[in-house]
Amino acid sequence: MTRTPRTTTARHSAERRAVARTQTLPGGAPGVGSVRKTVLPGGLRVITESVPTVRSVTFGIWARVGSRDETPALNGATHYLEHLLFKGTERRSALDISAAVDAVGGEMNAFTAKEFTCYYARVLDTDLPLAIDIVCDMLTGSVIEPSEVEAERGVILEEIAMTEDDPGDCVHDLFASTMLGDSPLGRPVLGTVDTVNALTRDRIARFYRKHYDPTHLVVAAAGNVDHDTVVREVRAAFERAGALPGPEADGTAAAEPVGPRGGTRAIRTAGRVELLDRHTEQAHVVLGMPGVSRNDERRWALGVLSAALGGGMSSRLFQEIREKRGLAYSTYSYTSGFADCGLFGVYAGCRPSQVPDVLKICRDELDRVVQHGLTDEEVRRSVGQLSGSTVLGLEDTGALMHRIGKSELCWGEQMSVDDMLAKISAVTPDDVRAVAREVLGVRPSLSAIGPFTDRQASCLHEAVA
Structure with a gap:
């Protein structure tokens, strides 16, 4: 089949469109x-x-x-x-x-x-x-x-x-x-x-x-x-x-690239309890509530708050649950940010009989932060922890690829590491207090897996009452 050549004008037009x-x-x-x-x-x-x-x-x-x-x-x-x-x-x-x-x-x-x-x-x-x-x-x-x-x-x-x-x-x-x-x-x-x-x-x-x-x-x-x-x-x-x-x-x-996801989503599950009966040696629980989306500027303050609550060995939950009382081996807090919503959770793994005590400590610490925020020292320490982990986490090419690829896909732009560190360092005790009231100041929900007795299951429901 003979192909009809395009005119010079048409060829140049296509070439202009094809420039990267x-x-x-x-x-x-x-x-x-x-x-x-x-x-x-x-x-x-x-x-x-x-x-x-x-x-x-x-x-x-x-x-x-x-x-x-x-x-x-x-x-x-x-x-x-x-x-x-x-x-x-x-x-x-x-x-x-x-x-x-x-x-x-x-x-x-x-x-x-x-x-x-x-x-x-x-x-x-x-x-x-x-x-x-x-x-x-x-x-x-x-x-x-x-x-x-x-x-x-x-x-x-x-x-x-x-x-x-x-x-x-x-x-x-x-x-x-x-x-x-x-x-x-x-x-x-x-x-x-x-x-x-x-x-x-x-x-x-x-x-x-x-x-x-x-x-x-x-x-x-x-x-x-x-x-x-x-x-x-x-x-x-x-x-x-x-x-x-x-x-x-x-x-x-x-053709143009598809942009980042957007929208808003409300999570309305306050006080919900989901139990999964399993014959395990430990019970595993997550106590949590709606967080913030990955586009929300409050995510920096919430990250500092999460680090202070359960982000390391000096965090409140680790000290109260593991170091002082020996109730659990593993406990931490975390945030998950999606395009239109987010989650905040506190995890602990412990013997089923210890779950009521662990949950009470978690509730008490969350309530204390909502009422009083973090101390200046806690904010300083958490800012340093997040700043250090951010930079140290970029010490290999896999982490760098992950950062630039995810940033382009999820935000459509790149934030320099220096700008990220500046965002973290700019978090103040007042910022933490505000995000604590907004995020943690609601009735939590609870998910748990373990071999719970009827009495223990009742205690779990009471923990989010």
Whole structure:
């Protein structure tokens, strides 16, 4: 078939549309190189952080899809798909993928969360082209073979069983369900035995085609990298797979990236109690309430508050529950921020007979903070703890890749580490007191797993009265 050549004007117009947009972003981790971002034709974002003093690179692709994007019937599909993308493409078998990474001493993995999925490989800088080729191939060229779907179903069911056998982990899924109910955010990321058994190859394949469009993806690389080289190789890999418009692209090349999630969601579950009877040696409890979204400026003050309550060995809960009374081995507080809501929780694992005492201490400490806030010394110590852990947590290329990729996907921008430290340092005792009243000053809910007697179950309900 003879192809009619385009006019010079039309060709130049397409070329203008196909130009990638590159910018330098706010500084990365202290002492390392620059952060640069390019938006390719077709809406694919590529962001890198250069660390010229190391010999490794972590390369990842973030997808704007998580368990909250699933219908009830599709619960678990995002995680199922994460497994299947390792099982072969038109160019590579599952063994080819794993053997190629093993042959260069690299590491490869993925994880699924409620609002995103990430696939990544950590390799020597000289092996970055291999990592780019493999990960991009997986994301754009998965064949999702029916036989692999069936084989991996058993693996995922075993993973669900493994989680169910770890009540210290399972209680956090129960807490999400307690607080968020039968909603996409409240359902487990892994799905359930019933939903996983019901998923078919065709439904998973449709889910893949819908959510792995380049406009929903962010490519991130950190380490000894050259930004322009990463962009060139990523673009070539996606164009080879037909996932990005090539040199002959028409007007469809003007696609823009999908922006961060937004919206607001109210959590109305005050005083709710969910108990799961298990024959375990320990009882595992989470006492909590609605927190703040990841876009809420109060998150900095809530982070300082959480660190003071249960973020380390000097925290109030650790000192009162473990050090002074010996009631539990593990206890801590935490925050979870989503696009439109958040959670605040206090966890403890202890003997079932100790649960009433542990919960009373938790309630007393929460009430004390609501009424009096933190001392100046506690705020100073917590600010220092968060500042130090923020910087120390960026000591490897995997953490740097995680920071820039998640920031681009969830916020659409990069906050420099110095700006993050400034936000933390700016938190005052008055800020903590205000967020304590707003977040902790409500009736909590409770999730618990353990072998509770009727009397102990009654005590648990009384704990949130």
